[in-house]
Amino acid sequence: MRLAVTDRCNLRCFYCMPEEGINYLPKNDLLTFEEILRVTTIFANQGISKIRITGGEPFLRKDMMQFLESISAIPAIKKIHITTNGTLLIDKIPKLKALGINSINLSLDSLDKKRFHEITRRDDLDKVMEAMHALIAANIQVKINMVVMDGKNTEDVITMLELAKDFPVDVRFIEEMPFNGTKGQGNPTFWSHKTILEHIKTKYADIQKLKDPAFSTSMNYQIPNFKGTFGIIAAYSRTFCGTCNRIRLTPQGTLKTCLYDNGVFNIRDLMRAGATDEDLIIALQEALNHRAKDGHEAEQNRNKNFPVSESMATIGG
Numbered sequence: 278m279r280l281a282v283t284d285r286c287n288l289r290c291f292y293c294m295p296e297e298g299i300n301y302l303p304k305n306d307l308l309t310f311e312e313i314l315r316v317t318t319i320f321a322n323q324g325i326s327k328i329r330i331t332g333g334e335p336f337l338r339k340d341m342m343q344f345l346e347s348i349s350a351i352p353a354i355k356k357i358h359i360t361t362n363g364t365l366l367i368d369k370i371p372k373l374k375a376l377g378i379n380s381i382n383l384s385l386d387s388l389d390k391k392r393f394h395e396i397t398r399r400d401d402l403d404k405v406m407e408a409m410h411a412l413i414a415a416n417i418q419v420k421i422n423m424v425v426m427d428g429k430n431t432e433d434v435i436t437m438l439e440l441a442k443d444f445p446v447d448v449r450f451i452e453e454m455p456f457n458g459t460k461g462q463g464n465p466t467f468w469s470h471k472t473i474l475e476h477i478k479t480k481y482a483d484i485q486k487l488k489d490p491a492f493s494t495s496m497n498y499q500i501p502n503f504k505g506t507f508g509i510i511a512a513y514s515r516t517f518c519g520t521c522n523r524i525r526l527t528p529q530g531t532l533k534t535c536l537y538d539n540g541v542f543n544i545r546d547l548m549r550a551g552a553t554d555e556d557l558i559i560a561l562q563e564a565l566n567h568r569a570k571d572g573h574e575a576e577q578n579r580n581k582n583f584p585v586s587e588s589m590a591t592i593g594g
């Protein structure tokens with residue numbers, strides 16, 4: 278289960294959010310940490326054992342570290358992962374290590390300062406790099422998420438890949454999805470998972486396919502003598518839907534059984550109307566029983582008044 282704990286962010290990645298004019302959710306509309314903990318505990322007892330905390334930027338949310346402590350104390354939760362832009366991380370790393378956080382996904386789309394700034398509309402590359410090195414030093418598993426976008430950062434694919442040559446990190450190249458808070462994709466020409474792989478092969482012909490972990494959304498590879506690995510996520514082509522077992526909870530409590538659906542029910546409204554634990558379990562089971570067969574069907578089934586146009590910050594990626 279992916280928990281997007283806030284829709285707020287301190288960056289403005291152009292593929293995720295418009296630069297200005299963002300209507301953040303009123304605070305009362307956000308699930309409280311108590312509500313998120315209640316849902317997580319109930320669903321964990323139904324078999325969910327892996328949580329990913331995301332956002333918006335999760336570390337912007339007040340009392341985040343205390344929340345992580347509470348989540349990690351739920352006995353049935355076996356793995357906790359976090360996706361973050363890394364800018365607010367540095368002082369929290371010892372505590373994350375102590376809590377046993379299993380891995381951190383850092384979003385990083387370029388190692389070039391100018392392009393990082395153009396993409397995120399902020400000048401925080403140094404902070405992200407500092408966080409990456411500190412996580413590696415603390416022996417916390419690091420995955421790097423790079424959204425590959427024609428005309429924006431394709432010249433960085435090889436330099437980003439080579440992070441895995443020098444460091445034990447997993448670099449993941451992600452197809453751009455149309456969730457930038459406006460209608461459509463941000464780029465004129467789309468780089469698919471195939472284009473990304475072909476591009477990598479022009480420099481590294483001897484890549485080896487790794488066995489993908491169960492339920493993985495990434496296709497994973499290794500290059501001889503690299504300390505880390507790399508993966509490609511066909512997030513727009515949606516090649517992995519057959520084995521996807523993720524559910525998502527948005528900051529305002531919408532439960533999604535697919536990134537591309539527009540929500541199955543709102544668990545915040547149910548809880549605030551007095552739903553029992555049993556009611557919530559029934560709602561979850563009902564949602565899972567009617568899950569779309571893949572992301573294309575989920576997109577087609579969307580309420581026509583809500584075409585894909587929301588910001589990824591309100592979904593969590």
Ligand code: SAM
Nearest residue numbers: 292293332333360361362384422453454589594
């Ligand atoms: N703020 C955190 C971060 O950036 O890592 C967590 C939230 S962010 C929405 C989660 C992930 O979604 C990030 O890795 C980001 O790159 C990815 N993402 C956001 N918008 C996207 C888009 N339009 N297409 C593909 N990936 C996207």
Ligand code: SF4
Nearest residue numbers: 286288290293333362
């Ligand atoms: Fe913020 Fe993450 Fe969206 Fe970038 S991708 S604007 S860091 S929520």
